[in-house]
Amino acid sequence: MxxxxxxxxxxxxxxxxxxxxxxxxxxxxxxxxxTQLKNQDPTSPMDSNAFxxxxxxxxxxxxxxxxxxxxxxxxxxxxxxxxxxxxxxxGKKVSIVNGSAPLIGGNANWTYNLSGPAxxxxxxxxxxxxxxxxxxxxxxxxxxxxxxxxGKDNGGNQLSDGGYKLTVTxxxxxxxxxDSNVASAATVTQIDMTGEVPRLIIGSMEIDLADIAAxxx
Numbered sequence: 001m002x003x004x005x006x007x008x009x010x011x012x013x014x015x016x017x018x019x020x021x022x023x024x025x026x027x028x029x030x031x032x033x034x035t036q037l038k039n040q041d042p043t044s045p046m047d048s049n050a051f052x053x054x055x056x057x058x059x060x061x062x063x064x065x066x067x068x069x070x071x072x073x074x075x076x077x078x079x080x081x082x083x084x085x086x087x088x089x090x091g092k093k094v095s096i097v098n099g100s101a102p103l104i105g106g107n108a109n110w111t112y113n114l115s116g117p118a119x120x121x122x123x124x125x126x127x128x129x130x131x132x133x134x135x136x137x138x139x140x141x142x143x144x145x146x147x148x149x150x151g152k153d154n155g156g157n158q159l160s161d162g163g164y165k166l167t168v169t170x171x172x173x174x175x176x177x178x179d180s181n182v183a184s185a186a187t188v189t190q191i192d193m194t195g196e197v198p199r200l201i202i203g204s205m206e207i208d209l210a211d212i213a214a215x216x217x
Contacts, residue, residue, distance in 0.1 A: 086200070090191060094188055095183055095213045096185070099165045100163050100207060102161070102162070103159065108184075112147065121140045124168075125149060126165050168180040186203070189201055189202060
């Protein structure tokens with residue numbers, strides 16, 4: 001069981017290029033303002049409103065940059081907390097409700113539920129690219145059913161391990177669709193923390209935390 005480490009967050013408070021540029025521009029502004037004040041015509045002094053507005057503008061921009069920096073820091077902390085919580089899934093058996101299941105060693109298993117009796121039922125399995133690799137007739141009775149797949153396509157070719165998705169299309173006697181739900185169960189072997197949000201790895205399949213309905217020891 002492994003955890004793929006996330007890239008260490010870099011502090012933005014001291015390295016934000018926007019804040020550095022603003023500081024440089026502000027220093028230049030103060031230099032120019034001081035020069036103007038020294039060389040102004042005593043009989044016609046410059047209007048103080050102009051540079052006062054400039055000062056206010058610089059202050060507002062600086063506050064906005066600081067706000068953005070603080071938001072980045074909060075997001076980074078939230079990601080770290082989520083990563084720490086996700087490690088609790090390691091070695092646990094989870095229920096996956098997006099229709100996906102890992103094919104491991106030529107074996108994948110699903111359960112599906114039909115909300116009512118059907119006249120016809122068709123099972124389709126697609127790979128990670130959305131390509132249909134296997135189809136067969138499914139059960140037509142209302143309730144829960146299980147389906148085991150050996151990882152071979154309709155031509156008898158053994159497919160590689162990875163994530164595959166099962167969908168069920170069933171119709172009733174009136175020609176309407178029968179609602180179906182598909183789930184699978186598998187054990188989490190790794191956590192991928194290299195992205196913006198942690199993802200669970202099961203075999204060679206990655207899934208989002210939102211796709212988990214239950215977790216067991």
